[in-house]
Amino acid sequence: MTEHASNFNRRQFVKGVALASVAASGIVDLSAKETPQDFDKSRVLSGDEFFLNIASTPVNITGKPAMATTVNGQLSGPTLRFKEGQDVTIHVTNHLKEDSSIHWHGIILPTHMDGVPNISFDGIKPGETFTYKFKIQQSGTYWYHSHSGFQEQTGVYGAIVIDPIEPDPYEFDRDYVVGLSDWSDEKPSNIYRKLKIMGDYYNFKQRTVGDFFSEVKEKGFFNAFNERKMWNEMAMTDRDLSDVTGYTYTYLMNGYNPASNFKALFKKGEKIRLRFINSSAMTFFDVQIPGLKMKVVAADGNNVMPVDVDEFRIGVAETYDVIVEPEDDKAYSIFAQSFDRSGYAVGSLTYDKNIEAVIPQMDPLPILSHSDMGMNMGSMNHSDMKDEMPSMKKSTAMKCGGGMVMPMEVPKLKKKIPITPMEVKWGVHTTMRAEDPQYRLNDPGAGLRDNGRKVLTYADLKSLRSSKDDKYPDREIILHLTGNMERYMWSINGINYADSKPLEFHYGERLRITYINDTMMNHPMHLHGMWSDLETGDENHLLRKHTIIVQPGSKISFRVTVDAKGSWAYHCHLIYHMAGMFRKVVVA
Numbered sequence: 001m002t003e004h005a006s007n008f009n010r011r012q013f014v015k016g017v018a019l020a021s022v023a024a025s026g027i028v029d030l031s032a033k034e035t036p037q038d039f040d041k042s043r044v045l046s047g048d049e050f051f052l053n054i055a056s057t058p059v060n061i062t063g064k065p066a067m068a069t070t071v072n073g074q075l076s077g078p079t080l081r082f083k084e085g086q087d088v089t090i091h092v093t094n095h096l097k098e099d100s101s102i103h104w105h106g107i108i109l110p111t112h113m114d115g116v117p118n119i120s121f122d123g124i125k126p127g128e129t130f131t132y133k134f135k136i137q138q139s140g141t142y143w144y145h146s147h148s149g150f151q152e153q154t155g156v157y158g159a160i161v162i163d164p165i166e167p168d169p170y171e172f173d174r175d176y177v178v179g180l181s182d183w184s185d186e187k188p189s190n191i192y193r194k195l196k197i198m199g200d201y202y203n204f205k206q207r208t209v210g211d212f213f214s215e216v217k218e219k220g221f222f223n224a225f226n227e228r229k230m231w232n233e234m235a236m237t238d239r240d241l242s243d244v245t246g247y248t249y250t251y252l253m254n255g256y257n258p259a260s261n262f263k264a265l266f267k268k269g270e271k272i273r274l275r276f277i278n279s280s281a282m283t284f285f286d287v288q289i290p291g292l293k294m295k296v297v298a299a300d301g302n303n304v305m306p307v308d309v310d311e312f313r314i315g316v317a318e319t320y321d322v323i324v325e326p327e328d329d330k331a332y333s334i335f336a337q338s339f340d341r342s343g344y345a346v347g348s349l350t351y352d353k354n355i356e357a358v359i360p361q362m363d364p365l366p367i368l369s370h371s372d373m374g375m376n377m378g379s380m381n382h383s384d385m386k387d388e389m390p391s392m393k394k395s396t397a398m399k400c401g402g403g404m405v406m407p408m409e410v411p412k413l414k415k416k417i418p419i420t421p422m423e424v425k426w427g428v429h430t431t432m433r434a435e436d437p438q439y440r441l442n443d444p445g446a447g448l449r450d451n452g453r454k455v456l457t458y459a460d461l462k463s464l465r466s467s468k469d470d471k472y473p474d475r476e477i478i479l480h481l482t483g484n485m486e487r488y489m490w491s492i493n494g495i496n497y498a499d500s501k502p503l504e505f506h507y508g509e510r511l512r513i514t515y516i517n518d519t520m521m522n523h524p525m526h527l528h529g530m531w532s533d534l535e536t537g538d539e540n541h542l543l544r545k546h547t548i549i550v551q552p553g554s555k556i557s558f559r560v561t562v563d564a565k566g567s568w569a570y571h572c573h574l575i576y577h578m579a580g581m582f583r584k585v586v587v588a
Helices: 001-014 188-197 209-219 221-233
Strands: 044-046 049-059 066-071 079-083 085-095 101-107 128-133 140-145 157-163 174-184 250-255 263-264 272-278 287-288 294-299 302-309 310-314 319-324 332-338 342-348 398-401 403-405 475-484 489-492 504-505 510-517 523-527 531-533 541-545 545-550 552-561 566-573 582-587
Touching: 079 140, 079 302, 140 272, 140 319, 157 174, 157 272, 174 263, 174 342, 250 332, 302 541, 310 319, 510 523, 510 545, 531 545
Parallel strands: 044 079, 049 085, 079 157, 174 272, 250 342, 263 342, 475 510, 504 582
Antiparallel strands: 049 066, 085 128, 101 140, 140 157, 174 250, 272 319, 287 310, 287 332, 294 302, 294 319, 332 342, 398 403, 475 489, 510 552, 523 545, 523 566, 531 541, 531 552, 566 582
16 A cells, blocks of 8 residues: 555656657647747647548656557647538548547537447548548537547547637637546556456545544444445445546646646736636546636537636536636636546646746545435434535535535426336346435535535536427436446446447437436436437526536436437446446437
8 A cells, every 4th residue: 555655646746748759739829819939830730621640659648658549649639620611521540550430529420420430430440541521510619539449548539629600609819728638657458457356446545444433523423333334335435436546647738747737828808718628538627727717608519608617527528618817917727636636637827938827735535425325315314414415305405615505406397208118127237226316406516515616517507599499308218327336337227238229219309318327426428419408497598518427326317309310329438437338329
């Protein structure tokens, strides 16, 4: 453990820098105005035709030589800039010794251009080039990544910025991509093997005997003992937050490690647009810019009614656009701490390229509550439990960032719709099950509740697009997100992808899909090819997303207009969950 702790600290505060042969992309000022000379415009590719090369490239992120899988020799890959309405041609050449692919995350396009091997095309063989051709039908902030093996973990990802035909309904002077990712010198196959041996292999923040005595002192022996007993029976702990941590990960911002600290420049009085993209393999980030309010103006590429916040949690594969207005000539820290507080990615929003911001202290380790596990708190004696989040009942208040708020009502339908029966298998592969899953749309999540800052929740977000006249749902399907943490097995409805049948959607129908998360992990669920209209309480402004975060022990619902024929992937975007928590969708 001493050796492990030493390695953890070395990686968390790593002092290595990337080799010159691997250039970080996405740090350029995307605005049409003059770009500072220290930013290289070649890191942004624009036009109608693009050439991308996937290859192995030596890097040194941590002070130790390693091999990355890169796009055009860059980590992260170049930012691709499109224009709404244009037709693009993208030639992707695979220089690896294994098959590869590129998926255009969140981009609406024909199924055979979606880039998922064995679902929508055959993949790109070694030495071959595949040409993607599609029309850009949207605008906003998106990203691309490999859908082959673990190549996304080793570096095949990059930003997509699509300029709208009509100007966005908000003003800004400068425009930056802020890409968040997680890097490990370990081979992803080794990480996965270790997780299969022991699901909490990378978790070095488990409870100790000393913690138990502290709990006894705080809550009394009876409550402390029963609480521990309950967690033990569930074969999990209240500190099971992230499967892979800063013990092996170094967290990057636009390819820069914490010691490198990338910089985005501004002039006093300017409005700065920051396009946050979580292109990590496994990590949720909590993002803040101390000293600045962030006005959230877009989620997953779609404009929303502006919301002012101090902080937001961004799940794997999500994007958020924010606008900030620095009023002083100073350096502000763009601070993205990992959900489990095992490390951070950081950059500086600064008026001077030679000045870096002071890096804030990380917040305390989040502790999961029994409600996070979907347990029925009504039958428990928790009078001595100070930090438990109450069950989501109509009459119960809940602690969130900024104070006490009322929990969300269950999203109600105007009229009943049929629920399509789905096969569900429970057994040794599904050791977790939510007893009382609730809608928690206004819950910012463990570690962010009542932290003194205004924290974004899904309940805060309303689309600028009106959904008032959208078709009413024809039917509903319920999908359980299931797993066995000890054996590191993940599934949907208790059925592994390899043993599953495709989900059949009917072209032209409007679906309501409800997730029930029976596990203690957050799952970022991504349906390819179609928009997911999240039910956040406002029927007239359903939040349009491509990736939906399902909190532990909770439920959440959204609607899908089935308007894209063909075969589509549907999966959890945590890369080491994807093998089992995956479905093929067939639209006919």
